[in-house]
Amino acid sequence: MFEVKPYPELSWSLSRHKTMLSCLRKYAYDYYVSHNGWLRSADTLAKQAYRLKKMTNLEMHFGSVVHDLIYQTIQRVLKNQSVMTEQEFMDEVRHHLNRGFIESTKKEHLWMNRPKHYTMLHEIYYSQTDTLPEAKVRKITDRLQKTVANFHSSKTFTDVRNKEQMKFMESETFRFLKTDEAKVYIVMDLVYKDLDNEKWIIVDWKTGKSSDEDRNQLALYALYLRHEHGIESLDDIIIRNEYLVDGTHVEHLLTEQDLINVQHLYQISMEQMKLYLEDTGKNEPLPIEQFPMQDDPRVCARCNYQELCFPS
Incomplete structure (x- = not known):
């Protein structure tokens, strides 16, 4: 039975370690402040942090879509089901990317309430425009055909078909x-x-x-x-x-x-993480003010939590 706890379970992953090294304030928002932010009873800050945590960007969204479709394709091969052609695969990637763009520009109200189920692109949210940077669009367009073709001809997919x-x-x-x-x-x-x-x-x-x-x-x-x-x-x-x-x-x-x-x-890494705990047994963090903010504006420009760190 699911139990609501005031603090998350202490865990470790390489991505968590990398977040801690990149910005301790982001680390606090990702792993502590956003905890329970999906609950209706959560406070405003937890809900806001959880929502921002679920934001993505164009490159990450592209990678996620491709990974999901690769997984589905391999599962279909293993079940002796028909698989998409390269063109169908590319069309499906485009479909998901377009849907993410539409959700970001036309359905922000739905993402605000159910951020896990809708896409919000960082480039749209913080620019407050309905357009994506042309350079990024060209970059993803260029990657798409290469990525799909190279997956189908990859050593691993050859192994999968020789199942x-x-x-x-x-x-x-x-x-x-x-x-x-x-x-x-x-x-x-x-x-x-x-x-x-x-x-x-x-x-x-x-x-x-x-x-x-x-x-x-x-x-x-x-x-x-x-x-x-x-x-x-x-x-x-x-x-x-x-x-x-x-x-x-x-x-x-x-x-x-x-x-x-x-x-x-x-x-x-674990020893470093423990330095930011009030109570290690409960995994209770120190107050948010004791998690230093990043002072490199290039890092902040890519961060999901800009509106929390710089509310003006």
């Missing part, structure tokens, strides 16, 4: 490792086992550029898979990034030191 030799695990679900301090949340795009070669394969689809953080993310995935399935040798795990914009894939050979590094990162 008789593969054993697939449920994907796109929240998984976690339980530590003494907190749950460590992990969301993997696709996990399967190559039965011919006896290799576990973890795939992460990327609709943007490669990042220095990719390796820690993949090491965390490997740590989870090793723990859950008792895999002794890292040689039995293949970690693959599929970069859909340029049509390349990179398979990483992780070492024991990679796993040690990500565990060390977790420990240091």
Whole structure:
């Protein structure tokens, strides 16, 4: 039975860690102030923070739509159902992007009341116009055809269509490792086992550029898979990034030191998070004023919480 609690459960993820490093005030809004903001009985600030937390931007919305359609396509292949052609896939992406634009420009009142169920684009909300920046539109338009074509020709999708030799695990679900301090949340795009070669394969689809953080993310995935399935040798795990914009894939050979590094990162990060707690047992945060604001205007310009930090 769902229980309303005054404070959220303490948890850890790489995205939470990155938010803490980018701006502690945003971290407070994301993980504490917005808690219970979906409830009718929530106070005004919690509702406002929750609503702003659910805002997205054009690049993120594009990535989310593509990820969802890739997941649906793979599920249809595994169930021996017909799948969309590349053109149909692109048309479906455009449909979702157009719907997000319409919801942002014409249905703000619906998003205000049910932010989880409607799209609000940052570019529309804070510009207070009904148009998107032309440069961003061109960027997404250019990415669309490349991304769809490269997915269909990718190494991973070839494996999926050769499904008789593969054993697939449920994907796109929240998984976690339980530590003494907190749950460590992990969301993997696709996990399967190559039965011919006896290799576990973890795939992460990327609709943007490669990042220095990719390796820690993949090491965390490997740590989870090793723990859950008792895999002794890292040689039995293949970690693959599929970069859909340029049509390349990179398979990483992780070492024991990679796993040690990500565990060390977790420990240091948790200690930092605890510095901003009034009560660690309850996960009760310090007052919002004790979470410093970011002083880089370039970071603030991309933030969802501008109206809370700069109400004028």
